[in-house]
Amino acid sequence: xxxxxxxxxxxxxxxxxxxxxxxxxxxxxxxxxxxxxxxxxxxxxxxxxxxxxxxxxxxxxxxxxxxxxxxxxxxxxxxxxxxxxxxxxxxxxxxxxxxxxxxxxxxxxxxxxxxxxxxxxxxxxxxxxxxxxxxxxxxxxxxxxxxxxxxxxxxxxxxxxxxxxxxxxxxxxxxxxxxxxxxxxxxxxxxxxxxxxxxxxxxxxxxxxxxxxxxxxxxxxxxxxxxxxxxxxxxxxxxxxxxxxxxxxxxxxxxxxxxxxxxxxxxxxxxxxxxxxxxxxxxxxxxxxxxxxxxxxxxxxxxxxxxxxxxxxxxxxxxxxxxxxx
Amino acid sequence: xxxxxxxxxxxxxxxxxxxxxxxxxxxxxxxxxxxxxxxxxxxxxxxxxxxxxxxxxxxxxxxxxxxxxxxxxxxxxxxxxxxxxxxxxxxxxxxxxxxxxxxxxxxxxxxxxxxxxxxxxxxxxxxxxxxxxxxxxxxxxxxxxxxxxxxxxxxxxxxxxxxxxxxxxxxxxxxxxxxxxxxxxxxxxxxxxxxxxxxxxxxxxxxxxxxxxxxxxxxxxxxxxxxxxxxxxxxxxxxxxxxxxxxxxxxxxxxxxxxxxxxxxxxxxxxxxxxxxxxxxxxxxxxxxxxxxxxxxxxxxxxxxxxxxxxxxxxxxxxxxxxxxxxxxx
Numbered sequence: 321x322x323x324x325x326x327x328x329x330x331x332x333x334x335x336x337x338x339x340x341x342x343x344x345x346x347x348x349x350x351x352x353x354x355x356x357x358x359x360x361x362x363x364x365x366x367x368x369x370x371x372x373x374x375x376x377x378x379x380x381x382x383x384x385x386x387x388x389x390x391x392x393x394x395x396x397x398x399x400x401x402x403x404x405x406x407x408x409x410x411x412x413x414x415x416x417x418x419x420x421x422x423x424x425x426x427x428x429x430x431x432x433x434x435x436x437x438x439x440x441x442x443x444x445x446x447x448x449x450x451x452x453x454x455x456x457x458x459x460x461x462x463x464x465x466x467x468x469x470x471x472x473x474x475x476x477x478x479x480x481x482x483x484x485x486x487x488x489x490x491x492x493x494x495x496x497x498x499x500x501x502x503x504x505x506x507x508x509x510x511x512x513x514x515x516x517x518x519x520x521x522x523x524x525x526x527x528x529x530x531x532x533x534x535x536x537x538x539x540x541x542x543x544x545x546x547x548x549x550x551x552x553x554x555x556x557x558x559x560x561x562x563x564x565x566x567x568x569x570x571x572x573x574x575x576x577x578x579x580x581x582x583x584x585x586x587x588x589x590x591x592x593x594x595x596x597x598x599x600x601x602x603x604x605x606x607x608x609x610x611x612x613x614x615x616x617x618x619x620x621x622x623x624x625x626x627x628x629x630x631x632x633x634x635x636x637x638x639x640x641x642x643x644x645x646x
Numbered sequence: 647x648x649x650x651x652x653x654x655x656x657x658x659x660x661x662x663x664x665x666x667x668x669x670x671x672x673x674x675x676x677x678x679x680x681x682x683x684x685x686x687x688x689x690x691x692x693x694x695x696x697x698x699x700x701x702x703x704x705x706x707x708x709x710x711x712x713x714x715x716x717x718x719x720x721x722x723x724x725x726x727x728x729x730x731x732x733x734x735x736x737x738x739x740x741x742x743x744x745x746x747x748x749x750x751x752x753x754x755x756x757x758x759x760x761x762x763x764x765x766x767x768x769x770x771x772x773x774x775x776x777x778x779x780x781x782x783x784x785x786x787x788x789x790x791x792x793x794x795x796x797x798x799x800x801x802x803x804x805x806x807x808x809x810x811x812x813x814x815x816x817x818x819x820x821x822x823x824x825x826x827x828x829x830x831x832x833x834x835x836x837x838x839x840x841x842x843x844x845x846x847x848x849x850x851x852x853x854x855x856x857x858x859x860x861x862x863x864x865x866x867x868x869x870x871x872x873x874x875x876x877x878x879x880x881x882x883x884x885x886x887x888x889x890x891x892x893x894x895x896x897x898x899x900x901x902x903x904x905x906x907x908x909x910x911x912x913x914x915x916x917x918x919x920x921x922x923x924x925x926x927x928x929x930x931x932x933x934x935x936x937x938x939x940x941x942x943x944x945x946x947x948x949x950x951x952x953x954x955x956x957x958x959x960x961x962x963x964x965x966x967x968x969x970x971x972x973x974x975x976x
Contacts, residue, residue, distance in 0.1 A: 337809050349825035463707075463960075467952035469902055471909050472924065472945030479933050479941055535963075578811060578845075585816025589906055593928070603817065604910060607824040615821055622817045630812050 323638050331631045338623045342616055343393050347386070402617035407609040413617045416602060421621065423493050424598030427514050428587045431521045436576055438522075439529020443572075444565045446530060447537035448556075458530050466527025470586035474520040474593035481516060488516045491595040517590045525583055532575050537568040570641050577633035581626045698886065701965055708961025714954035718947075721764050722771040729761035733918040750939050753923075754930040762918050763943055769919035770951055773835055773904040778897030780839035785846030785892055786882070792847065793854025794877045807851075810844035819903060823912040830914040834907055838900045846892030853888055857881050887965035894962065898955045905948045920944035 358367050358375065396402065402413035442462075446455040465473075482490035494500065494510045540546060541564050549563045550556075588600030595601060599618055606614040702708045721728060731738075736756040743751050750759035792803040819837050826833045857863065858881070866876050882889075907913050908921025911929075915922050927940040 333805070334809055334812065337805075338813060341809075341813075345821065346825065463956050464949065464953050467898070467902075467949045467956055469905050469909075469945055469948050471906060472941075472948065475924065475928065475933070475941050475945065479938060483933055581812060581814035582816075584814045585819075585906075588816060588820070589909065592910065603820065607820055607910075607912065610824070615824060619817050619821045623813050626814050627812055 324635055327631060327634055327638070331627065334627055335624065338627065339394065339397055339620065340390075342620045342623075343390060346612060346616065397620070403613040405606075405611055405614045407605060407611040407614065413614050416614060417599065417617055417621055420597060420599045420602045423596065424584075424587060424591070424600060425625070427518055427596070427598065428521065428583060431518045432525070432580065432583050435522050435525045436529055439526045440533045440569060440572060442526075443530045443533025444537055444560065444568075446534045447541060447564075447568075448560045450538065455534075459534060462527030462530040464527070465523050466525070466531070468524050469589075470520065470524050471589040471593055473524050474517070474590045477516050477520055478593060489513050490516075493597050514596075517587070517594045517596050520590050520593075521583060521587055524586060525579070528575075528579060529572070533568065533572050536571050537564055540564045540568040543567075570637065573633060573637055573640070577630040580629050584622055584626060698965060702958065702961030705961040705964050707957045708959075708964075711954040711957025711959075711961070714950060715958065718767050718771055718951050718954070722767040725765045725768055729758075729764040731758040731761045733757065733762045733765035735761075750943060751937070753926065753940060754932070754935070754937075755926070759923075759939060759943065762923055763920070763947060765918050766920040766923060766944060767947065767951075769831065769908075769917065769921075770901050770904065770948065773831065773838065774897040774901040774951070774955070777835045777838040777842065777900035777904075778893050780835065781842040781896040781900070782846055782889060782893040784839065784843040785850055785896070786889060788843070789847030789850030790854045790877050790881065790885075793851035794858055794873060794881070807844050807847050810841070811848060813841075815841040815899075816903065816906060819907060820910065820912060823907055830917065834904050834913055835900075837907075838903050842896050842899050842903070846896060849892060850885065850888060853885055854881055857884060887962050890965075891959055891962045894955045894959045898952045901948065901952055901955075920948050 358372060400414050402417075405411050405413050405416055408416060439462075442458045446458050449455050478490055481487050489495075489512065493513050494506065495513075500506065500510075543564075546559060546564050549559045554563075584600075587598070588603060590596070591598045591600035592604045599622060603615065603618045603622075605611070606618060703712065734757065736753075738748065738752045738756045738758060742748060745751070748758050748760065750763065752758055753762070788803065788807070792800055792807070795803075818841055822837045822840070823833065826837070854877070863876060863880060866880050871880070904913070904919070905921035905924070908915075908917075908919050909924050909928070911925050913919065913922060915925060921944070923940065923944040927937070927944075932938075932940040
């Protein structure tokens, strides 16, 4: 319990640091959101100081000294009040983020788990059959595919499976005629639309799991207790899975937590290619339209999800390997 | 330098310092060399480098990687000689297929695809090496000081490294790039370095932690050497393979990150890079016009360059962990 409490403390501290980073980032950078909005207006003619003040008031540009701003900001974050979006004015940022979040969470979540399980199993197989075809095939393929840029894999699948063969829909998360609901029909439609983005992430992230698991597994296979188990005449399958893999999976689990950040980043590029309406695509839109409040809120949301996922992995790790609980 | 250090330590009359042979990890390159020095003539630093390179070269995967990397390096250096046209020369026919004059065809803006591909290697190679070097430098300075210090200072560094480790890199990169508009290549390198050092720092820290309690470090502490000297002159030479490994890792990440940012149009879109080629291909609907070369070639180059670095890393892994060397393990 003390272990969990300490981890919770650390999570809260990290969350605070991420929120603070998010607060200071725009203030350390050149240019301001108001300037960006005015630059947009200025294309149609000169902008008066009164307009500027009106824009600032409407966009909710913070006033007062930096300490007050920080306190207000913390309060806003706690109440999930991130202001209004510039691009989708007058929709609130929270509303936009909450609509986009489930798409990414479900799609990326499912793919990440599938990739982790599949990659780990292939890694175990590769290490166990070291030096054979069953080792070199997944290892070499994995090395190559993990170097594929996410967006390139996405473009290739889009081109060949989407346009040339027309097996899968090429953009969006559901058919244009459908409205999101929880009927089986809609879920099937959404799953069909998620195939290409999901396969892209699977192809590009699988290699990392294979290689990581193979390396730790090779190390545990050389350990004394594995040799001992083998000498005792245990079935090879039992030695591989119950002795070696069981211990080798622990470091890979930490890797799982850390790799989430990469997967989220990768899904952003994938969502852009497939116009998939998740957080990544929204962030892309926010960036290209200089929609700073939306951008900040999204970055915070992505960071918080990764932090919380890492926290869960950490706590789980503590239970699987009591040595880390010291 | 590694060799000289070892030699100096072995030959200097220092009774407090125990002979390193047999105490450290027998796979340690420095140690092995140090032990050899006692019987043979001192080897030059070049010999040590040569031996390390030989070990890497002996791993077939790493050999393929080195050859691939050499091809890309040559393309980047000699781009003006190799490319048939200037990369931004848009006086040719638009969206042409392959022909004798344009082996890979032309873009929708009328530029030669092959020339763009050759010139594009410059950006990726440059970003990979410069950002990889920058991130590794920070990782070495911070990770090793962190591994050597104990107490509150170590906890503070721990917190920061974990923060940067966990914060998703690409979204942070995109946000930073959006603020620092028009920074071009320097901006991208800066952002990649900022987001890319944490992993290396953590790896180097754990190795420093395990080395700091070794006998030769205790001996150095008793002989009154400064902490700075101990960390960077005594411990550092033992970690060459880890540092090389984290350099290649950071360089790979940098190449992928740069291409991702350019693809999103957040780099300098006027600059010819593999990422921006894909950006323009996507923008000009190359998918609809069926110009698959434009979609296929730049991405393949990125993937091959990144693969070459990963393959070299297999050889570097073999330096530090003999269990990972090629051959049948069981």
